[in-house]
Amino acid sequence: MLRMLLLLCCCCLLLSCAPPAPESNSQLAEIYQRNSLRVGILHGPTSYYIGVDGPTGFEYELAKALADRLGVELSLAPSFDLEELQEKLAAGQVDFIAGGLTLTPSRTERFRAAPAYRWINEVLVFRQGNSWPRQLADLNEPIIVMAHSSHAESLAALQNEEQSIEFREDPELDADEILQKVVEGSIAYTLTDSNQLAVNRRLFPQLSIAFTVNENLPVGWLLQKNQDDSLYSVLIEYFGHVYQNGDLVTLEDRYFGHIEQFDYVDTLRFIQSIEKTLPKYKDWFIEYAGELDWRLLAALSYQESHWNPKARSPTGVRGLMMLTLPTAKQMGVHSRIDPEESIDGGSRYLQLLLRRIPERIPMPDRLWFALAAYNIGWGHVEDARRLTQRDGADPDKWLEVKQRLPLLRKKSVYQHTRFGFARGDEAAMYVENIRRYYDTLVGVDERQQLEDRLELQRQKLVEQLAEPATAEQLAEPEVITPPL
16 A cells, blocks of 8 residues: 555656657657557456457556556457467567466566556465365475466565465466366365456455465556656556546446455356246246347346345335335336336336436446435435535546445435435445446356357367268269379
């Protein structure tokens, strides 16, 4: 935290300035001349991937915001291989590389590190239910890590101190695949980053932390190491800017904020419900989703009722979407315990709330506000937004408003609000739970789609091999006599 504060103090001195004017032969001048920022970016769920709406990911959004700030196009060179990206950087084929890269000694010796923007822990991971190692000396099998990774470098350094450490670099698997192998049982241990583990636990709750190996490791982008400071100066100014205006914290919350709290039992139960219960209602979620992602609607329903069509709360809300009587009447729902009617009514009500939210609020924050309103009503959400504005924070940012929602429980606060008391803390947790369920459901659904495509390809191949050969295929091949 102290390092971050020192960095902020240095960066804020530059905030009043626009990006520095480039010299004619500088790297920055070349970027403006070609009108593109070339970024080597690592594929992965914590950095860059192709989502439903196109490219997305924490590192992608950071790089895109920088390109927009410079007024140039973002040109990506994505790769699954970090070593390949490093070679491209060394050859000058990209301006910098991004991918949640730990700034290890070997990397900073070879390349120039941009200002660190995150700090992570390296944790040893094993499968839940296996013997829990408490220290490195307890390991009875080698630690498997990705080749050329920061984890391999960390383990090599530890090996110099602890001769008993045994590890192996796998050149074929990436970090996510190794974690999956841990779940399957073919790999006993791996070393991974804390944020990478948090993302993967949404799909594989059996992943457990044995112990932390290294703490507070800086993460940043890598540039060529030379005398040209033009791009480096821009990055100092840029990260100072996103620290000060809150964009970086907002981005971190969007991708990682809702997955920091992990519940093994709840996540495992949810995945089991996806397999056993969701198929009964999936077609209706798809049919009535409207402008929403059906998986978000399903995640909302699970948070409300655990997909129990006869669910009932002490306050009288009922059904899959837990509608109140006034809401059901407003949406034309005759029977709240009819699953199809409930899904239809709940979806239309959520879309109605979305339309009530000011259009200036961008997605996905508009969606989080709508979910909070589904839980406690838009009036109470507006009260929390007014409290946020009173504190000098941005009332259009979910990250800011969710911190004020719990204040609606306090008499000293709610007696001065328009709509009075509300369980705002529960609404904030309600939204974060739905976000976690949604992420997990998207991961499970995309994996199932991939398996279905592979199975379809396999069936087509089997059919092709089973087809009888044509007369032409059975004919003797033509013999071509080479010239003498």
